[in-house]
Amino acid sequence: MNQLPAHALHSRFLRGLDKAPRNVAFRVGDHRITYEEAHHRALEQAGSLLAGTDEPPAAVGVLAGKSVEAYTGVLAALYAGAAVVPLHADFPAARTRYMLEAASVGAVIADEAGLKALADAAPADAPPVLAPSAATGAGTARRLEHRPDRALAAPRSAAPSDTAFMLFTSGSTGRPKGVPVTHAATHHYFRILDQRYDFTEDDVFSQTFDLNFDCAMFDLFCAWGAGGSAHALPAHAYRDLPAFLAERRMTVWFATPSSITLARRTRALAPGAFPTLRWSLFAGEALRAEDAADWQAAAPASTLENIYGPTELTVTVTGHRWDPGTSPARCLNGLVPIGRVHEGHDHLLIDTDGEPADREGELVITGPQMTRGYLDTTDDAGRFLTHRGRTWYRTGDRVRRIDDGELVYLGRLDAQVQVQGWRVELSEIEHALRTCETVTDAVAVTRTGADGTTELVVFHTGEPTPPAALARLLGGVLPKGMLPRAYRHLAEFPLNSNRKIDRRRLAEEAALPAPSAAA
Incomplete structure (x- = not known):
């Protein structure tokens, strides 16, 4: 039995390791990596990150696409006791450079594409990089040596208040805003999800989101907490989505609603097209009732949910379970309700004067999933408010409360879309x-x-x-x-x-x- 405090995000992977050590933890193309293999690779990489140091880097960047290096890199950073900072190899160099510096990234784990991006983005005092031995080029960055002899015996723990991962969102000042998410916040979040869903070691999850998108954490740590498998979705899968899902025997689909539009455009959205799906989950943008109904018809054995939440509230913080019989009548402006706020949280609707409103207004939320504030505290202004002695996050989303207390998204109040x-x-x-x-x-x-x-x-x-x-x-x-x-x-x-x-x-x-x- 692998032991870590339950609040540590990486304890979810260890839970999957105990349940199904020989199950495939993730699949990238034809590469299938079992829980045992991923665990040993992460221990080795974590040891290489820590070789010659007494303290782990505060943050480890993972500059990689949907690759073996990306998924083991997330685990390695957590195993080393550091915060994960997911980065994107296709981002402009200046943006990546800013994120590296703002997050105080002390080391980077990269795949081949990430290594090339780092060569362009790295600041003068570039953090050292751990990459496949055969990968070439890292600019001025120092290459870390792979040290199997320094592999950790076990993952390092983390305090509840430690940052588990840090993501960057679009910022109105012309620079991205860093959002630290703690282990305590992820613990509450995944505890709610464990109660809400019946995921098992037999489930196969789509991994549609890039790692710098917070919904990727749902894909990975829901799958790993259950001993299931996360399959990276290649772009070509959309050419024949029914065939891809059938070949992988995929049971859990999670994507933005835009994937429904794409499936419709490629004539994949036929009734009964996705018979293996047990769960169909959508987030990241408003879900239209028409799209929900069409996807439900294509995946008739699945339970469909519209889930909602900004990064500042740890991936998602509400959910509405679609019922073909009752949900259409509950939609407003053709949009599916976003549902109820997660247990343990309080929420308010406020009017344009900042006063509590009864049925319609800006949604503000407080609770254990809320970030403690942005990496740069000057970004906090206007996004948080104090009410009744508590700090609340202003989502900037206008919602309406319908009769049974569920919420329906109406639109943005500000210039964020x-x-x-x-x-x-x-x-x-x-x-x-x-x-x-x-x-x-x-x-x-x-x-x-x-x-x-x-x-x-x-x-x-x-x-x-x-x-x-x-x-x-x-x-x-x-x-x-x-x-x-x-x-x-x-x-x-x-x-x-x-x-x-x-x-x-x-x-x-x-x-x-x-x-x-x-x-």
């Missing part, structure tokens, strides 16, 4: 575009695309500039998921009666076909 699962601050897009010499000012808005997904559109003043040039500029500082779909030049912005930029009018124009002469 969800684009294919990404939380995007429109002001960050605008800030980045204003760095272009030909751009005087910029306004970002959203529109609904032909397939029902949310798209970003940018209007800009200044010199007419080819959209391709603007896209290249933004591509150097923003992840692909945050890039606008369209760029439109205006001589000047329309103003409303208060002499402010009329964003509503721009949003209406964004929904119209672009003029043929637009830049």
Whole structure:
């Protein structure tokens, strides 16, 4: 029996190791890594991270895609007693460099793609990197030697208040905001999930989310806590999703609602198309009733849930279980309810004056899943409030409370939007575009695309500039998921009666076909 305090996030992997040591813990392509193999690799990597040091690095970056190195890297960082900082190899170098420095990353675990990205992103005093021996190039970073002889005998523990992982969200100041999530927060979260779901060692989980997306923690640690298997979903799986799910005998699907649109577009969303699924879970953006009904018909043996939560509240903090008989009547504006807030938490609805509201208002939540604050405390302003002697997190989401106490999402109160699962601050897009010499000012808005997904559109003043040039500029500082779909030049912005930029009018124009002469 492998022992760690139950509050330690990595104790969930040890629980799966005890249940099913020879089960596949994760699969990447044709690579199947058992619990025993992953455990020994993580112990070895953790020992290599700690070789020659008395104290573990406070944070270990995992700069990797959906690879063997990524999944063992998450475990190795936790085993070493460090916080995991998931990073993305496709992010612009400047963004990765900022995250490394802001999180005080003391070492990096990388795969081949991550190693190349680190060579571009690493600061002058780059943290040392542990990568496959055959991988080449790390810029100025020092390569850590693999030391099987220094493998840990057992994973190190962690205090409840220690940070388990740190994620970065879009920030209105033009830089990402670091969100530390403690072991105590994850312990409460996964205890709720253990009560809510009946996952077992026979379950096969989709792993659709990149590691820097907090929902990936659900995929991995729900699977590992049950002794089940997490399968990385390759992009080509969507070419024939029914065949992929059948071949893998997948039982748990978790993705953004955009995956439903993609399945429909590839003609995969036929009734009974996904017979092996037991659970179908969606988060990251609003779930439309039409999409829920179509997916439920395609996976008739599965229980479908719409789950909701910002990173600051540890992955998800509410849930609505879809009932084909009753749920459609409970939807508002065609959106599925987000359900009730998790046990152990309190929530309020507040009006525009910050006063408690009865049925509709901004959702604010406090409880054990709430982060203690952003990595940079200056980011806390406006996101937290004090009420009745307690600190609450302001989600910025407007919701309505329906008759039985469930909540329905109505939209954002501020300039933060969800684009294919990404939380995007429109002001960050605008800030980045204003760095272009030909751009005087910029306004970002959203529109609904032909397939029902949310798209970003940018209007800009200044010199007419080819959209391709603007896209290249933004591509150097923003992840692909945050890039606008369209760029439109205006001589000047329309103003409303208060002499402010009329964003509503721009949003209406964004929904119209672009003029043929637009830049």
